[in-house]
Amino acid sequence: MSTSPIGVFDSGVGGLTVVRALRRQLPHESIIYLGDTARVPYGNRGADTVRRYALNAAHLLREQGVKALVIACNTATAYALPALQEAFALPVIGVVEPVAEEAAARSQTGHIAVIGTRGTIASGCYEQALAAYSAGAVVHPIACPLFVPLAEEGWLDGAVPEEVARTYLEPLISSQVDTLILGCTHYPLLRPTIARVLDRSMGRSVALLDSAESTARATRTMLQRSGLSAPDGQEGALRLLVTDDPRGFARTAVRFFGDGVPMADHVNIIDRFSQATT
């Protein structure tokens, strides 16, 4: 058992959807969340840069005494999960594998679409994860880079997001896809629009899966296996850290976390350049 907090990080605000699921499923666990808002978004950046940023974030959280790390960002998971597992003597989990496992179990046709940032899609991480759970899975990956700014700006409904979704999702119309992974923590905000566009263009409903609940379940398992779960009597605390001005974060955080999101503290992140190890 351990009373230490879990460290959760994301490029910005999207990872709060994972925090919300963790709070619901693991109310005894304390959480320190780091949103790297001074360098968001990660989705279009190169692999080396994303890996360096993820290592910076993990170092900062380790200095805060976390017992385990949750990478609540698909792009950072795609490019940096092995590097973090190697660099830190802590259990580290990402958002890709849990939802891939769920998708493989749910899909009847074996045709699974994955939408994500350019980085997540280019990495092939979902193809790899899905192949491990379902040998015959056919993956339809689509990069949807404009969904992040739409979600951040709160343009969730109406003509613009519908037309953007229609354009991105067009390749799926004639497919046998029955399950779609929202492979970016921003995308659940656009879920109603994405569902409507798919329903209309495909004439049948597609199951939309996001990473939040499955990652929270996987985190519970990881803590139990490592003997690091919090004692049942503990009331989990939540602390938010951001690398840019906390006021901008507060404006968007409520959309991802719901009411009761605590005020974030500002923290400077040190960009070490070299891939430092523990």
Added chain:
Amino acid sequence: MSTSPIGVFDSGVGGLTVVRALRRQLPHESIIYLGDTARVPYGNRGADTVRRYALNAAHLLREQGVKALVIACNTATAYALPALQEAFALPVIGVVEPVAEEAAARSQTGHIAVIGTRGTIASGCYEQALAAYSAGAVVHPIACPLFVPLAEEGWLDGAVPEEVARTYLEPLISSQVDTLILGCTHYPLLRPTIARVLDRSMGRSVALLDSAESTARATRTMLQRSGLSAPDGQEGALRLLVTDDPRGFARTAVRFFGDGVPMADHVNIIDRFSQATT
């Protein structure tokens, strides 16, 4: 006279429109351009973060031996021009004042619209600059944060950019605006769409001004006044530096610079946190 290069920096790729104008107007000048692509975009970030990033960029360029600095980014100019002028013993110019002077001279009605990032608009920098050139100017500022991702993704025409432009520019319909400043170096790519939407909704044409040519003219004046112009016989060289993977930059650079854009070199930028002075 000085054979040293001019240092030009931007949050990413947009500042290449300024470089293109500099190359045309000042062919004898060598230029080192720094695109902070590992931390782009600046437009939604807090003032302190943008100021720190601008100081980081200026330090890097000074270490390259530049004789003068051009801030080819509206948000960085808005938040960091005085800090840079104070911190460095070099002539420093931004993109806000030159185009503001041009707009004040051109407008007949005195009603001038400014569109830009959230940071640029919140700073009030254009109101300040326009007031200096035209005491009675009425400024209509509009933040258009989705224009940057649209331009970066190359969604320049069609239903989505038209609808986004229509939504942002709606407050101008009943105004007396006859001049609009494209107050972000990304926006010139959307100029045809913006012009079409304004023509259609206002029933008359509005002059669209961008910063590139006026900033290049102001740079020439600044160099002449400081006695730092390049000798006429010199053939100006151009070197590009970026803080993220140069391959991603090359893909979008051609849209802003046109053909003949040289391959960029990668450089690590040091984030000093403190506002170091010379």
